[in-house]
Structures are given as C-alpha cells and as structure tokens.
Amino acid sequence: MEVNTKNFRSLSTRACRDATLRAVLDHATRHFQNIRKASMDVFAGREDHFARARAARLTALSRLPDLLEELEKNATAAGTTVHWAADAAEARSIITNIAKEAGAKVIVKGKSMITEEIGLNPALEAAGAEVWETDLGEFIVQLAEEPPSHIIAPALHKSRQDVVKLFAEKLNLHGESIPELTMLARQALREKFLAADMGITGANMAVAATGSVVLVENEGNIRMSTTCPRVHVAVMSLEKVVADMDAVADVLRVLPRSTTGQKMSSYVSVLTGPRQPGETDGAQETHLVILDNGRSKILADPVLREALACIRCGACLNVCPVYQTIGGHAYGWIYPGPIGTLLSSLLLPHTETRDLPFGCTLCGACKRTCPLSIDHPKLMMALRERVAARKTNHMGAAHALLARHPLAYRFAVGTARAVDPQLDLLPRLPGLPGLSEFVDSRHPPELKKSFTARRRKAQAKKERS
C-alpha cells in the first residue's frame, strides 16, 4: 500500500473532525478493552505467564541469527523451500516467481500484515493471478479498495450498511443482517478456496527447533488456505522466529487472551513441511519466505529493538487515546497505534515518519497493557530525540532557549501579550519559517494579564465598591 505517513498531521486532523469515525472507534475500542479485561481478571498466574512470553520473544531476539539458521535447516529437512528476502521488492519477486512456476491462477490469502507491508497483491495481480483476501474483514476492505484500519479487525471502520452496499455493488450478492452477510462471504470465498492453486499466509511464529510455522486465527480461512491449495507460501518477518515448541506454548498462553479475550483462538495450526505420504490434503509444496525489510539493523539498537518483541495482539491500539481519536488510516501506513508508530518509524525512511512519534501523549496506557511490557513511551521518546537531532527545529530551539532564561521569557511573553495576545498575527510574520506550525500545534492557554495587573484591577474594583 502507498506510504502516506508524511501526511500524518493532516490525516489525523481530518480524522479528529470525523464524528462517525469517533463513534465507531469508541464502541470498538471499549469492546476490545472489556473482553480483554474480563479474560485477564481470571487469568491465574497472569504476570508469570506474561514474563514467560516476554522471555520467549526476547530470548529469540538475543539468538536471532542462530535461530534463523536452525529454522532454515529444520524447515528444509521437513521439505519446505526456504527463501531469504532483503526487502519488499525481493519478497514480491520471490513470491510471484513461485506463483508463476506453480501456474497459480487463483490465490487465496490469510490475513497477514507482512504481505500488506510488501504490497504483494498488486504484484501477483500484475503477474496474472486472481488474488482473494479470505479473512472476512480483509475481504471487505479489499472489495472497498481500502487499507485495513486495525491489526486484528481490519474492517473496524465499516458499518453493516457499508457492507450491504459493497456486496451488492461488487459481488451482486444481497443480504441485510450480519449473519446473512457473513454467509454470503462464506459462499463466495468457499468457491475460491476449492479452486485455489496457491495459499499465502503470514506467520505468527516460526519454530527453529522443528522448522514449523504457527498460525493463529478464528475464522478457519487460514486453515482453508493451507489445506486446500497445492502450494502454500508462508511469509514471515525475521523476528517472528522462536526457539522451540515450549516458547510457542508460552506465547499462546498470552496472545489470544490479549487479542480478543479468548483462552485460545478458534484455530491454531502448527504446519511442518508439505503433506506426508498417505495424506490426502494439505499443501504438496511449501515455501517459507524470511523477510528482513530493515529489521536486521534494528537489532543493533539497544533501545528500539524491544519493538521487535511485539506479538501483534493489538491491545496497545485499543487503550491509546490517540488511536481512539484518529483510528488506523490516519497513521498513513499499515501499522497503526503505538506499536504501529514504532514499527513505521523503524521500517520506513526517517524522512517519511518525522511526525509519527509526536502523535503520542506519553500517557503510558500502551506499556501498562502490553503483555510483553514493551515500553512504548520510552521508545517513542528515543525516536523523538533522533528526529530532533536530525533536523533542527528553530522555533523549538528558540522556545527552549527562552525557557532557560526566565527574564527573557517574561519579556517575550509580555511582548506577545501586548502585541498579539491570541498568537494569530505572529505566524504571519515573514522570514520565520516553522513559526506557524509551532504555534498551531501547541495551542497555548489564553494569555492572561499579569498577576500584578489583575491584583491592581481587583483592588481598584474593591475600592470603588
């Protein structure tokens, strides 16, 4: 998808004014928070399970190159072809080549942020394949030609009426109630599953010790995409590897609960290589694409590499006051919310993401909610420091200078009070680039008269009375 993070300010300003979006977000984020809280309240040994999941992920990061080699060795031994892609273009090229060699005409996809990240669908379509997103939410946003707006609920921003209209226009399928619409999607996509030559999924985890890919879902579309087509391609970002099945168990204890409040998602699949002799279903050809796309460099960063531990439960989005206000699309890329801000800032060129880390109140709700205790605010501050170090903000520097000298600060404020109390003339002064933006984004409280002046006025009033 097109990267639009540069326009984060204007997109979020526009989103703030969208009352319908606000109502949808309010309902959805409260819903997710409530079901998560209900589950966590009765989760025995919760903190120990969180600590174990964090250790499983951080241990994997601390041994990342060794585990990736072990994964490659064991996946290959199980019959999976392993590919390495340095960036999105290489990953697209690898997967389109697999599709071409397999003669894939119809491709079904499970919900996967990583394939959104690399912009896979247009590449496959350009190669002549028919590509179907099969997660209901992803299917809806694919028909609407929109990006997903939440990590786990891609069509969060769409109402039932939107879906009624969309299905009628794009599929000539007519339904009214939500169960009816869901069944229509089932029928439409069932045909595609049965006709598909290739299934493409992401990976929640990949297991170094066994060469397996672990996929977590509720709908069954990922099971269909890996059971019916002849070829299965799993695309994983390199940090998704874990050491062994014990680490998988530790993460599974936490992930569904933190995502949707479920003790376990409806379906977890542990897939190891192609189908074995005697099996009548499952892919006959399996591929694993290990994607870097900028992540390997993050591992050298002692502060920011913590973001690579994320298990994509989406809980930080639901508690974030900024996400609750502006929704997912305003972030300008596929990863929204606190973790999205971190990932986008780390994966995209810094010139594209300058404003993102400033779209945060530093309230810490994300850190408190994260089952892995990722310290989003600390990471956000580190990103801000780097943004500030890269490009001098003259107005910010001038403000900081004044703030360090109380007399000069009072003089400046006094001048502003006398000449431009609402700060609406100052930004129009020529030759002061950045002033308008500086003033606009700060919304200082109305400048009051000085305490002395107000005291004098109050005394005069008292004397008059």
Add this chain to the structure above:
Amino acid sequence: MTAAASNNARAAILATLRQGLSDAPFSVPAPPARPASIPVGTDAWERLAAVLEPLGVRLRLAGTRAEACEHAADIARERQARTYIRWDAALDGLGLDEALSGLTRVAPGPCKDLGQVDLGLALAHGALLESGSMVLVAAGGRPRAASLLPPASVILVPKAALLPDVSQVPALFAQHGADGHQPSCLNLVTGPSSTADIELVLVRGVHGPGTLDIIGLDWDE
C-alpha cells in the same frame, strides 16, 4: 529472484544480525517458572463441559462404544446430515459406520471433492481442560478437511486424551513425530469457526464448521 540473489540476501541478513548482536549484545534474565498446571482430576469432564459451554459447544459423555455411536447418530440427525467423512483407523473400532448407516460416507480426498460433505468426525489426540482446545494431529487416514470443510464437526475425545493446558502440546507434538519427521499438521480447535469482523457482532461458522460437538469416550483403554 534467483537462488544466488536469495543466498546473497541470506548472507547479508545474517551478517547484519551478527554484527548487531556483537555491537550491542544482550542477555535475557531467566523467566519465572511456568505456573503449575491444574492436574486432570476426577472432575475433568465437568471442567471440560464448563469451558466448552460459552463457546457454544456441547459435550456428550459416552460410557460405552454403543453409547458413543448413539451420540454420533443423534448429532447427525440434529444437523440434518446426509453425508459424512471420518478419520479412518483411529475411529474404526467404534462402529460409527453402522450407527450412521443412513448417511453416505465420503472417502478422504482433495478438498474440491469434499465441499458438499455435511458432517466430519475426528479423534482428539489431546483435549486441553483450561481452554477447551481439541488437539488434532493429521496424517494418512486423518484428513485435515474432516474437521474443517463440513458445516458440522464432531470430535471424539478419549478419556486418556484429557490434558491440563497448552503447556502439554510440545510433548504431544514430539510424541506424534514418526521416523524423525515432525507431524505435518497439528491443529488446536477451540470451538466453531467464528468472526466478529462486521460491527463486532459474533457470527459462528464463517469458513470452517458452524457447529462443533464433542463426544467424551469415558472409559479406560
């Protein structure tokens, strides 16, 4: 992209990762011990029924093979099934085919041949009491499609398969490897297929089965 390019990417990625860890090494403190699992006790079936109930799944207990077959026939009737697919060897001894003699049994095969099957029966290798998850390990005669394509799914759970929680899955996974190979597919199935992608309204049966019934085989093998 050529194999050489993929090899180049591999070398570059691993070198960058190793350099990163060399420049900024880190160690991870040992985590706390995994909280003890609640053992499978004499109330295991009650616990399983209680955890399945909110998922819309009914547990039917059978004390004998004949009773298990009766349950299967009842479920087939309730779901108005006319065709069924089942796992082979694992379920051969139960006499299910006689109990379902009014239905047509469909042989395992490619998905496209199974799209219209009404009922699927499989056997759990594990049933996790904490979450209500059924562990299914696919192999020859144990098709993945049986618990996926039909709109109604039935999973039979031997008493010996009752396990406390997901921490037992690694051992189960290792146990089902054969000749040095890992099982090609292990599934945890926890309730029917579901979605809440439209206005967060829960709908069961979006791509997989809309109903799941469990038959507990309450006898010692």
